[in-house]
Structure formats: C-alpha cells, structure tokens
Amino acid sequence: MINTTPKCLKKANKKWILLACMLAMFMAAIEVTIVATAMPTIIAELGGFDYLAWVFAIYLVVQAITVPIYGRLADLYGRKPVFYAGAMLFLAGSVMCGFSASMLWLIVFRALQGIGAGAITPLATTIVADVYNPEERAKTQGYLSSVWAISAIIGPLMGAFIVEHYHWSGVFWVNVPLGVMSLLLIFVFLPSMEKSVKAPSLDTTGIVYLTLAISSLLVALLQSSLLGLWLVPLVLFSLLNGWLLVRQEKRVASPLFPLALWRSKIIVAGNVGGLIIGAAMMGIAAFLPTYLQAVMGASTLDAGWTLAVMSLGWPLASTLSGRIMLRTSYRFTAFTGALLLIAGCGMLLLLTPETSIGYARLAAFIIGTGMGMSNTTFLVSVQNEAEFRHRGIATASTMFTRMLGQALGTAVLGATLNLNLHQRLPTVADPIQRLIDRASGQGDAGTTAADMMGQVAESLQWVFGVALLISIFALYSANLIPRHTFPQSGSISKTLDKRGQ
Secondary structure, eight states: OOOOGGSSSSSHHHHHHHHHHHHHHHHHHHHHHHHHHHHHHHHHHOOEEEEEEHHHHHHHHHHHHHHHHHHHHHHHHOHHHHHHHHHHHHHHHHHHHHTTTTTTHHHHHHHHHHHHHHHHHHHHHHHHHHSHHHHHHHHHHHHHHHHHHHHHHHHHEEEEEEEEHHHHHHHHTHHHHHHHHHHHHHHHSOOBBBBOOOOOOOHHHHHHHHHHHHHHHHHHHHHHHHHHHGHHHHHHHHHHHHHHHHHHHHSSSOSOOOOGGOOOHHHHHHHHHHHHHHHHHHHHHHHHHHHHHHHHHHHHHHHHHHHHHHHHHHHHHHHHHHHHHHOOHHHHHHHHHHHHHHHHHHHHHTTTTTOOOHEEEHHHHHHHHHHHHHHHHHHHHHHHHSSSSHHHHHHHHHHHHHHHHHHHHHHHHHHHHHHHHHHHHOOSSHHHHHHHHHTTTOOOOOOOOHHHHEEEEHHHHHHOOOOOOHHHHHHHHHHHHTTTTTTOOOOOHHHHHHOOO
C-alpha cells in the first residue's frame, strides 16, 4: 500500500486540502451549538418535549460508536472514499432533518447525521496528518482547533438569525454548501491511495461487540437519572461485550484495533490523556454556566461569552503548543497543558456569589489553554507515532476516548451535583432552575433565596473540586509519554511498524 506522503503534493494543494478539512470540521462542530439554539422553536412546532434529550444524545452516541469504525475503514480502504461516504451520509441526514414532521423523525435523521459525523472529524484530522510532515503537523493542528472556537461563537448567533428570519430547517441545511465545497476540494486535490495488495477484511464481529458495548455504556451514562436500577444491567451488558471485544481482537487476523497500537507508550498516553481531558472538560462546559446564572445572577449571554472565552483559549494554546513541542518534547508540552488545566480548575474553587464575571472568564480562558495544549500534544504525538497504515484508527481512538471521557465526566459530575443538592436541599424541587428564573425576573425563589443560593453554590463547588481532581490525572497521562520524544524523532514509529498488525 502506497501512502500519500507530504513530498507527493504541491504546497498549494496542501493548503486546499487543509481548507477542505477545516470546512468539514466546521460543518460537524457547528451542528451542536446551532441546533441547541433552535430547539425551543423546533419543539414549539413539532412538539415532543419529552424527547428533547434524545435529539442530542442519539447524535453523540452514534457518532462515538462510528468514530473507531471509520478510522479502521480509512486504514484498510483509503481516506478519500471513506471520508466521502461519511460526509455524504451526514449531508443526507442534515437535509432530511429539515423535513422532519415530528420529533421522532427528527431523532431518526439525527442518528443518520451522527453516523456520518463519526467519519468527518477523525478523517479530516488524519488527512491533514497524511499530507503534512511531523514538524508541520504540530502547527496545522492549531488551524484545525480554531474551527471549534469559531463554531462555538458563530453557531448560536447563526442559529438565532436563521430561526428569526427564516425557518428552523435552515439550521440543518446550512451544512449543505459547506459539505459540498469540502467534498469538491478533496476530490480535486487529494490523491487516491494506491493499493498493491488486497486489503484485509473488516472485523465485523468486533464491530458488533464494540457497538453493543459502547451504546449500552453511553446510554447508561447519559440517561442515568432516568434509568434507576436498570442502570446496573446496562453497565454489566456493556462490560460483557467489552470483554468479548478484547477476546475477539486478540484472535482475529485483522483486528478493529491493531494490537501494535497498544504496545506504544505514546499512543497509550494519548488515549489516557483524551479520556481525562474529555471528563474534565464537562466540569466547565456543563456546570460553569450554571454557577454563573444560578449563583452569580449572570445572564445567558454572559454565560455564553464565558464559554466562548474558553473556546478562544483552545486554538491559541494549540498553535503555541506546536512550537513548544518542536523546541522541547511531547512530555514537557503535555505537562505544561496539564498544569494550566489544574490552575484554571483551582481558580473555580475560589468562585463566590460576589466574584466578578471577569475572574470567571479568566479561569475559563486558562482552562481552555490547558485543554488546547494538552489535547494537541496527545493528538500530534499519536499521529506521528503511528505508521500510515494505522494512523486512521490511531487518530480515531484518541478522539473516541475523549468522547467517552465527556460522557463519563457528565455522569460523574452530574451525580456529584445531584447528590449534594439532595443532601442540602432535600425538600426543594429543582433549586437551580428556581434561582435562574429568579435572576431573570421570571420567578421567585421565596424568602429562602439567600440560603438556597448558598447551598447551590457549595454543591457546585463540589463539582469543581471533582473536576480539579480529574484534571490532576492529566499529569499522570503526560508522565506516560517517554522522555525526549518530539515531532522530529519518530524512532518509536519504526519499532511499531516492524511489529505489524
């Protein structure tokens, strides 16, 4: 199999390929924020409020399941056809979402979107890694990371504009021109991968075990508050299929996750780091806005801008980390990112009802820089470590563990908050919503508002404390990276290649 090496492409072609990948990633990244803004309008027309959570959950669950599958398919059959298949499924789902006549049909078409989205981000990142050399990859990841920051800011604004001046279907159809442009650029400028030998067959049995294990685990985590005792059999079912998957991977000729990947300390560190970063991220993305609105009395707009500040720190640190990696090492850069993440989470523990919004935004910015620096280091190190024939699944596995970490973080931190609220305010129904309504002038928390606010603040402080504890483990993942490895080395990659599948 002949890979697409950086030397095979003209410099101008690389830039067009990078642009195509950025457009594709923007298309997938903006989907979450733009749809969230339009959901009140969609519910008003379609009804089905009880299914609201599944509009988002089904997209995330299906995407998480398909990410490693697409990564392996890209290694076996080429980046270009697999990217095309995923992007076209995503666009087809987007078009049909706009024609949904009920909430149930919207959920079905969101699942189709998620199936396609599982290919877009990992393969766009893998394609960029293919066409740029190890030194350049550390820099180009900054451009790819900037896509998420831009989408976090533009998504809500674009969603509000479309809903106000057009129709909610436009929040799904806006993806179509972006996707078509990306596909055209990939078709013109990305060479197809030549094959000198027949590609090994895909491990379909492993895919079945993976699908059952991950879907049952994610449903258990995302719907834990509704499942009750059903949570236990779901988790056990997930563990059973996980064990069957591991057993299958060890004995099949062409495993879904090549065992050689897990012999590399760098790739193991990248996956552990992705899991930790994903879990810590939810402590800020999900619960910092809640603190700002319920405890500090900030508006929805203020909370949104605070998250936007965190999103801006991510690409800036990602670009900076590329330069630091080239001059120091993966380990030093990952340690620096972990320390920034710990410092930012530590600042959240000092929040009080009287704290200024500027302090909260500074903490969010520091957290964003820590996440951006750590995530970019782990991703670049994994891509540089893996050989071309394994780079697709290596990249996908890192992104998959981050998604899994987000689900785990949401479950753990959400349980921490609910447990504290139940112990502190056992007779008060939905105290956080009451405080938010009171702050916005839409409700009255009653004479016990001050006490309720104090109890909610302390409950959220426990959430930030757990997030800080999780972020400390980022130091452990950084320590897993071997010393004196950096983008120009690649010595371990040669060892990985010799071990084969």
